Amino acid sequence: MKNMISHRAANITPSVTLAITAKAKKMKADGISVIGFGAGEPDFGTPDFIVEAAKKALDENFTKYTPSSGMPALRQAIADKLRRENGLSYEPSQIIVSNGAKHSLFNAMAATVDPGDEVIIPSPYWLTYPELVRLCDGVPVFVRTEEELGFKLSPAALEAAITPKTKWLILNSPSNPTGAVYSREELSALAEVCIRRDIGVISDEIYEKLVYAGAEHVSIASLPGMAERTVVVNGLSKSCAMTGWRIGYLAAPKEIAKAVDGLQSHATSNANSIAQAASVAAITNPEEDRFLHRMVEAYDARRKFMFQAVSAIPGLSCHEPKGAFYLFVNVSGILGRTCRGKVLKDAVDVADQMLESGVAVVPGNAFGAPDHIRLSYALSMEDIREGMKRIAAFAALL
Secondary structure, three states: OOOOOOHEEEEEEEOOOOHHHHHHHHHOOOOOOOOOOOOOOOOOOOOHHHHHHHHHHHOOOOOOOOOOOOHHHHHHHHHHHHHHHHOOOOOOOHHEOOOOOHHHHHHHHHHHHHOOEEEEEOOOOOOOHHEEEEEEEOOOEEEEEEEHHOOOOOOHHHHHOOOOOEEEEEEOOOOOOOOOOOOOOHHHHHHHHHHOOOOOOEEEEEOOOOOOOOOOOHHHOOOOOHHEEEEEEEEEHHHOOOHHOOOOOEEHHHHHHHHHHHHHHHHHHOHHHHHHHHHHHHHHHHHHHHHHHHHHHHHHHHHEEEEHHOOOOOOOOOOOOEEEEEEEEEEEEEEEEEOEEEEEOOOOHHHHHHHOOOOOOOHHHOOOOOOOOEEEEOHHHHHHHHHHHHHHHHHHHH
């Protein structure tokens, strides 16, 4: 039989974390204590008022198709939110609701990227970005950012990476995995390059409300001349603790929004109707602000504790994150050392040996940084304290 696997599927890079994840699950099944720092979702439950809105939708039998682009009330709520909170002016027709922000990112690229188009991705990056580009037959172009500069793309580095084939820059602020948050001034400098060189920006703003230490989230689309060349991607997974509800959205220039709607209408139809109804409540109910305040306050306390704890461990270092809920820890100071008879060549080796000490972390290889590991602080302070003790004990073995 002929090969039935497409080049798109065959070229997807396998996750470097799968083996470690499988090993951690087996250890837990065997009764071995493992503290998991890998979580990419809030450890808070979805607020009750959102759950109640979903129950109400079920009671009212709101279980039929909605428009492929999303129910009108939700698109209007999103447009109002973008105007109120981000200074962005979109008509509801420019909003497309999808099955999560990841789906919105794929939709944006599938609707705009042709074979050979280049997409600039600052590194370290969220591991899905390059795979989405490749799935659309585009070419990911990685631009290294420097830790000492806060893992932020400089205008000069962006300029140097642009070619006649460049179509998009993917910008993620606040950032997964680094926690970097771009200032208004930094975004303005990047925007000047994008306008002058005529490239677009796909702005992933899913962590926009998780910022600390006086940091401010600014959407690059709100800057002069950028709305017409930016696709804003966001969702409710992080800010509303709704990861499993799978509601994301994009806001885009009219022609892009129309193309995305057509694409989605054939790929998935609409996002889940019950989750859409709940999302209207999530965006419009004032209780969401109170929930968010409690969550951010808790994350900030965990962030401060973990940053200080990591900084006190010999061989490890970390740039202080100002957003999201991750620490991106530099382990280059322990690479080349031996642990339990194994030389630590990169972050995968470090993660594997940390697991032997009862701690599960995500190796930075997946993010384009094989000398870093990612630690989430979306877990209880009790687990964080114990996990940091175990990491310190691991470091003491070297």
